[in-house]
Amino acid sequence: MIHSLFLINHLGDIFLEKHWKSVISRSVCDYFFEAREKAVDPENVPPVLQTPHHYLISIYRGKLFFLSVIQTEVPPLFVIEFLHRVADTFQDYFGECSESVITDNLVIVYELLEEMLDNGFPLATESNVLKEMIRPPNILRSVVNTLTGGSNVGETLPQGQLSNIPWRRAGVKYANNEAYFDVTEEIDAIVDKSGTTVSAEIQGVIEACVKLSGMPDLTMSFMNPRLLDDVSFHPCVRFRRWESERVLSFIPPDGNFTLMTYHISSQNLVAIPVYVKQSINFFEAGSCGRLDITIGPKQTMGKTVEDLKVTIHMPKAVLNANLTATQGNYTYDCTTKMLVWDIGKLNPQKLPNLRGSLSMQTGVPNPEENPSLNIDLKIQQLAISGLKVSRLDMYGEKYKPFKGVKYVTKAGKFQVRT
């Protein structure tokens, strides 16, 4: 299975290597660097590369490449999924997954990697189990450890490893028992020039932060579970219960986790919260262009649209932009050709507008395609699909937990073609 892992930063330096079988020389990464160079964009590096003796499977996360070396047949997704799990674990432990954080915590990282794979096969990947074996660093503990010579390594076998609910840590105790759920929906949409929706989907996720003592058994039911026909669950969710009653019944892991994700496909009708009126023109004569964008609310269910932002990747020929925004401000980065218009809250009475001229490189033919607009937005207290949690019940524990559900709608990959 997974033979070795190299962590490579965006400059192409290998700053960590770990081998689960015999050592493989770093020179194997040269094939990767070659491909990296060819791809221009880090996102375009093929995730799977073939070299004369090895296969390289890599992921790109947080400006880092996680490069694994494989020698024999293995499902590529298996490796990719695992590498992402590694990155998730780092994120979970250190708050972020970046080179500096990893080098600062090199020993913990190494210990984690040691526990996560045995001979290249995943051993313990549940964050709750890992945290019992290797405690995440915090300031207090590091002070205590230096004073007492204590360690970050747990001394006992995590019960989770052996139990039927490997995702939950044993003996959890909290003074305040609370369970929060964030229902986040992202709208992926393509809107064409004329304003008609080409495709629109909703990608929903329920993130949970559960801090409950003991072994709580939670049941979450929805007002309109029929909406959800394409779902994936955290392993803790009892699938049968969902099949028969359309309720989520689960013993939650401790801490933060993703309870479920769901997908409402383009076959359904998806509300599009804003409309965009735009005209972008490039003129052959005078080597300039005009840009005029207005955004207005469409189907917002009476809520305010916040954090509205428009990002445009301009053609190479656009040198500068001279625009005026009625609301918010814009920036244009000449090197990346990114025009960002940060609007903020959408005021339905006074629609935000951005207009002005674009100066173009002379002597270069006009770009034939108008750049497409990427929209970011946020609507608090609304799940655009209409999904609503009707109740959350807890069995098995006596205390009364504090419960909360929050809804947010965001724009995911929301693109307006021009």
Next chain:
Amino acid sequence: MSASSAFNDEKGGSSSVGEPEYGHDPASGGIFSSDYKRHDDLKEMLDSNKDSLKLEAMKRIVAMIARGKNASDLFPAVVKNVACKNIEVKKLVYVYLVRYAEEQQDLALLSISTFQRGLKDPNQLIRASALRVLSSIRVTIIVPIMMLAIKEAASDMSPYVRKTAAHAIPKLYSLDPEQKDQLIEVIEKLLADKTTLVAGSVVMAFEEVCPERIDLIHKNYRKLCNLLIDVEEWGQVVIINMLTRYARTQFLNPNINESLLEEGGSGDKTFYGSDEDEDEDEEEKEKKAEVAAMAKRKPYVMDPDHRLLLRNTKPLLQSRNAAVVMAVAQLYFHLAPKAEVGVIAKALVRLLRSHSEVQYVVLQNVATMSIKRRGMFEPYLKSFYIRSTDPTQIKVLKLEVLTNLANETNISTILREFQTYIKSMDKDFVAATIQAIGRCATNISEVRDTCLNGLVQLLSNRDELVVAESVVVIKKLLQMQPEKHSDIIKHMAKLTDNIQVPMARASILWLIGEYCEHVPKIAPDVLRKMAKSFTNEEDIVKLQIINLAAKLYLTNSKQTKLLTQYVLNLAKYDQNYDIRDRARFIRQLIVPTEKSGALSKYAKKLFLALKPAPVLESPFKDRDHFQLGSLSHLLNAKAGGYQELPDWPEAAPDPSVRNVEVKESVPEWTKCSSREKRKEKKVEKPFYTDSEGESGPTESADSESDSATGSESSSGSEESGSGSESEESKEASESEEEEEEEEEEEKKKKKKDLKKPVQESESEQSSEEEERKHQRKSKPRKSESESESDEDEESESESSQSESEDSESEAEVKKKKKLAESKPPPKPVKKESKKEKKEMSLLDLDDFEPAPSPQVTPVNTFLSNSLVTDLEGLSLSDSVLSPATIAPSSTLKSYELLHRITGEGLSVEYCFSRQPFSPDANMVAVQMQFTNNASSDTKNLHIEDVKLQSGMRVKEFPEIELLPAGETATAVMGIDFCDSTQAANFQLCTHTRKFFVSIQPPVGELMRPVFLTENEFKKEQGQLMGMNEITEKLTLDVKCRNEHTIVQRVTTAANLSRVPCGSDKECRFAGRTVTSGSLVLVTVATKEEGAAQLTVNCEKMVIGTMLVKDILQALTQ
């Protein structure tokens, strides 16, 4: 540390290329002295007495390793600390050891004894980690030690250690492949393991060591299928992939008739899922039937084991792990009947929202699938639309999928999309789009002209790449109908002046040459221009110029004779030998000389033959001969260690190989007959209960779903047994064959069973068994009812089967089912009766002789149930009741609290005796039965360290002072569960050991029966309306359509008593929860044809909901 690490960083960075070891050799750097000093430093720290210093040193060393620097010279200093008390130091030493042991084999041997000691440690964690490190040390000398350790660990009682043993197998195999035979033995043994923890790891070992030994899987196939859902996600992937291969060797192709059909010309344009196609499906079925008849084939019937696999993997499509979803998807693609493959599309489309690497892999697989099964993805067409922000490699793959999905109906939308893509700034992507348009045009003749026009417009595009790509595609399209498009050819001829891309130029020249008759005026002119620039052209262009010249010479020699000769002369002296060769060959062929052979007569035929139009094919065509989702599929090349996906066999191999040994074959076979129900249950088990295989503590949770199975209680108990006793004892019996020791133990047990049948019968389980014996004795008398029930069973399984196999015709199924059913039973029965006395697991037999006990006393079940409760209440537990008396309550199920292997000879079972617990009325009485299977006495059995959820209370049983070897004792304890189904956890202590155990009650046991009159019932019910009332509609199980069975099943599921009722369409039950005394009222109203309505009124909504679920299950299964 920080200073040195910064310094390390520099070094690490500079040596990222090439061998790190050389770069870090202290002697080679300019920092010779400092390097040495640092290491001395570390050595000193390692030698010190303080753990903190050691830890600091080890941390620094591990950091060096992590950066890829050589720390091997510290080996002796580090290895000394292998026995260090500090656990973190120890772990880091292990890390170091595993890294460098290979290089310093002799020194590494020093550490071995520590691990050998660790292997004997009472703590399972230490045993496991010792084995893990020991097996990771790649030193050939210790191979025998490793082998021994693995063998020992494979029969360890801790599943965690066994899992580690499974992990160690491939390590040892890679170190010394000669151990293969021995390792296979270990694998075989571990494959028989019943725990989910081990299953994934051992299959992984199997795949690495002996993937060809498919025969090892037979006996474990069903178990693996059933455990699958509970295995950890990584194990699931490995198991599913392996089972895919297995199924391909063992089952028949479910699409065998369809493939015949396709040959018959119907093509693969079936759309699944959409309504309009249902009739088409029907048509297809008819056709299928015809074809099948023609082929004189037996109608295809799916092997039940094949169905089992498909059914048990399906829920995993909902996994959060993309690899698991993909694994299931490929399994369905390769194994499922065509009509069922559709389910995977939705899940795969969902994955498209994941990380871009996941998208990349999924799209590759979707591309392959969409060629074969286009209809599957058609509804999700829009999900493959491309965004300008997608990375190019994703764009290209999406385009591929869109192209594969294009057909007459959706082509216009797709072309409109393509139109947007062509304007993209990403030129590689535009080129790919043009190719895609070309492919759409060739595949769908209706749009060919539109596409061609569109492409011609692109010829005036500013970007040369776009134009070039268009030319190439247009060339291919024109070949299909050149006569219509001479104007396009003319237009393209003009392009030769501007376009520089060689491939495009070559394409234009070829076109003009090929169709020079359509453009008689222009062609010679083009040749003239080309002759001028000949020397500056690329090789492929030159070749095409020669071609053009030759063709023109043949058709229009008057105008072009000189030009041709000029070109040929130029070519004669070209640097490239291909071109020289071509020129020589053509000259001989076309220019008539005296010597010219017979061939030149045919020159025109040779050059201007009608050429078939090219077929534009997807690069993903036929990639599905690789197992989907595999690395080989992705690379389209066989990767090392890839196991070919075998073709379906012509005739199915003997399915009976999957039956487990005779004594177990009884349940296994009955599994076949009632497999459908069983599968359902198996699947749901984990979700309801989270319980699994061997782990005793929580298994009782099974009862939540299974205890409710009413007249099937026997099969129910067998079922739940899969979680607890039956599997356990099966395991026991298996290990019996393997280990003499075990066998002895087993024999003892048997003896004991013979000795003390009476005592045994206290346990509900054995009483059931007893009763069955009893029944069998009186079989002749009851033969009528027996056979009836057999029939019932049969018809039921038939119906469930036909339900499940919707694609199959019912008749087929029945026929086959009957075959399956009629054959096997007799044999097992005989064997069974011989052995029934010695094996507890024989309980399982019930499954196939359905539910004897209810059949015996169905009429007064509810009455006698309460009667017995009363009786038992009088005698206050564990009194020995004769089988006959106990009959109705024999439906009580016993659960395992402690398995005899985990308990080191002590086994404990418990059941909810449903008697009032006299010391405290708010407690549920739990009757426990202790059996000492060990050779020595067990003393001071008592409970300690009770861990309870708040509010719960336990009344312990009085300490059992002595339990002699082979003896059995019973005790009753009371637990106040506080009306929740949370488990009570406590330690069961003997004089030597403590065992963590837990008892979890099914919701039905949390109540006690109360007697109400009809009026009282109605009154109370009236007060528990609204929120407190839960109503469910259900269809009663075929077997359960009479009042008695309903009553029987409900009372089995829950401790309720019946309320008299005037209407015979209604059954009413009442009870109170044990702790709070809240009323629980249950009404089952039956209607025609098995329809029924279940109403539960209970103040405690939680209890109500759970009860509804349990009763529902009891009544429908």
